[in-house]
Amino acid sequence: MRAHLLIHHLCMVTALALIAPIAQSQVAPTSLHTAVEAAWQRSPQARTLVARQDETAAGREAAQSWIAGSPTIGLSQRSDRWTDRTGVREDEVSLSAPIWLPAQKSARQGQAEASAQELDAQLANAMLSLAGEVRDRFWAVASAKEALAEAVEHQHHLEATADEVMRRVKVGDMARTDALLAQQEALAAKAAVLDAQVKVQEALSRYTALTGLSDAPTPEPEPIATTVPDPHPRLLAARAGVQAAQASLNVVNKTRNDPPTLGVAMRRERDATSSPLSSVILAVQIPIGTNARNRPLEAAARTQIETATAEATQAEALIAADINVARHQVAASQQSLEAASSRLAMAREHFQLTDKAFRLGERGLVDLLRAQTLLHEAATAERQQRVALGLAHARLNQALGIIP
16 A cells, blocks of 8 residues: 555656646756756656546556457358349448457556556556666756855955965065965865866756756755655566566466457348348457467566565565665765764864964974865865765665655
């Protein structure tokens, strides 16, 4: 029942996403959920799967019919007008159609239902896969933006240092070589900012190509889900594939012969010596199946079952492995963030002490620049580790089967 509700919910989300105005995709999202919906709107795979819903609906409708093929109307006339000319004449009108046997019809209905459930499961799995792509590109943008922000801050610090050194050079407290060194460091920081800006644009371009959105929402770590879908969308899709394969084999087993053909005809006979005579004809044709016809179909159906079963077993193992790895990654990222935060605090204190000593003339410019570089590296590592923790949360939710 929970699996059925999950599929129903995802189908409703799909329908709403696909009928939403395209212009909405040009507005910056307020959440990751909005970004996933925008990406779903643009996904060729999503449109293909949604379009296939008409196919499954048509298959269900066709499976309800008892008629196995196109009905046939026949008209015939027999006369001795061109031979003996005794007035003998026979007219016949017939109607025939192949009819499913009850077991065959039931098997076809089961196959149509299994195909519809498989498609619904594929929709859920496709949305989950797309959510994973959106998460990865979203956090790639966040990483690039954090790197840019730290590069800009480092540039401002170095430019302020270069201005301070130039002021002291003018009053004779420092040598011209110190001013040149400080200016070189400031220019290098400016180049790093330009490089970081390019990387932000690259990450945003990939994100926009996927979602159609011009910017990403504010990066915030996802709360780790406490309630997860059961079964997992990936496992649900794999199991639905097994059920569809089993339904196909059932159809083969129940349809070892082509369906029988039932017919009814009205015949009117007349000769020269008697009054016209009318009669009704009922006919049935029962095909006889052969091993040459049935064995290839049965072998193909069994192969499909074996493949689907192996894929389901592998999916179950991969899901468990992905969840285990993602949980360890969250724990490792949290510990790394704590270490990076401690390193940043120490680097900041070291810089403050070195900067104070530099202004008092107790430390040289090289010591100050070294302290600034260490602070920049620590701040960059701390920012990136926060991004890594957010990505780890996102990937754990992804492994658990949670769609934003």
